[in-house]
Amino acid sequence: MSTGSGASISVRGVGKTYQAGAGPVRALLPTDLEVAPGEFVVLLGPSGCGKTTLLRMLAGLITPTEGVIEIGGKPLFSGRSAEPSRDALGSLGFVFQAPNLMPWRKVWRNIALPLEGKGVSKAERRARVEELAASVGLSDFLDHYPKALSGGMQQRVAIARALIHHPSILLMDEPFGALDAMTRDSMNLLLQKVWMDMGKTVVLVTHSISEAVFLADRVVLLSQRPGRIQDVVDVDFARPRDLTVADDPHFGELVGRLRKQLGGHR
Ligand SMILES: Nc1ncnc2c1ncn2[C@@H]1O[C@H](COP(=O)(O)OP(=O)(O)OP(=O)(O)O)[C@@H](O)[C@H]1O
Ligand SMILES: [Mg+2]
Structure with missing residues (x-):
């Protein structure tokens, strides 16, 4: 983990039910997650399991149905207000697909x-x-x-x-999902460098198991909808990692463990 100036993120009992036309949609079951300052966490899971929902709540774009989110030890949403605190917003940066x-x-x-x-x-x-x-x-x-x-x-x-x-926190929702494999590799290297140089806390969503293992300090695997945390995998390869880390047998083991749990979902 980088010893940077990133802020912590605390997610306690945070769930989301959307009120849709056809009735309520339970997108995310109450979830607990602690992200340390400067940590790089990757959210992985099948389509529709609530990854974007969780990230958008962390970004203050939508409100949780239940639970509490803290950014740098302070509540993101204060009281009953649907409006996130200005302080918290100032410490967040968001990158979409x-x-x-x-x-x-x-x-x-x-x-x-x-x-x-x-x-x-x-x-x-x-x-x-x-x-x-x-x-x-x-x-x-x-x-x-x-x-x-x-x-x-x-x-x-x-x-x-x-x-x-x-910002002290960078939230990224499938930022490289639309890029070809080679460009994606170079963007992964660039992101690792930026993260190491600047010491941000990063939460990144991806569909790619190998991208998750390459980038993360910790991979958080969400189950099918309604999402809940199914597994948390620590990834302890030394930094900076280069692309040859994928040839390490342990890399293969971690990818295999995650792929097995994702089962037929990819
Ligand atoms: N505004 C909304 N109203 C109703 N249902 C929604 C809304 N947004 C998302 N959902 C539903 O909530 C569930 C979780 O959606 P979400 O976008 O968080 O999944 P995801 O894990 O990011 O999926 P993907 O990998 O395809 O991007 C899905 O079933 C989705 O259809
Ligand atoms: Mg999504």
Whole structure:
């Protein structure tokens, strides 16, 4: 685990039932999860088991039906309010499967978006973007429009945008799911480096067992809907890991253990 400045996440008895047209949908059973500051946790599970639901609750985008979420020891939702605390929101960055960039804005202005309206001057915004762009390999693309970038490069922009306000926690929902295998490998290496350099707490959702084992300090396996934690697998390969870690027999064992439990679901 990286000894960084990330914040802790505490999930206690957190469940979600959606009120849908056809009646209630139990997406996630009451779940407990403690993520240590600077830890890299990966959520893995079959489609529809509630991974996105849990991540969106951590992000303050939807409210739990029951239970308590704490970010850095403070409640994400205070009292009965559906609105997350500003403090907590300021410590979160979110990356989705699609980069969701604004096509009419140049790359640098996409990255700077979260700083707008916060009293940060244009020169300062540009300087902060340039500093961050160097660590995600975007320095030569800042004055391009998103459409001129490959899928992998666009996702780098999304990652930079999620990091620009210096959050202590990065939440990622299948961030590389739309990328080809080689680009995905290079993005995994990039993400590991960013995480090690910056010391964020990361919670990442993926469908890929090998991606999960490559990236995680801990893989949390969720069962089929309604989701509950089925297994927690510690992954203790030294960091930084390179792609050859996948050739280690122990890597194969961990992948096998997870695949067996996922059974016919993938
Ligand atoms: N707004 C909603 N209203 C009703 N049901 C929903 C809503 N959002 C999600 N669900 C249901 O809750 C369950 C969990 O959904 P969720 O998106 O969290 O799964 P997931 O694990 O992220 O799946 P995937 O791997 O396909 O992305 C699914 O059965 C889904 O259909
Ligand atoms: Mg999902």
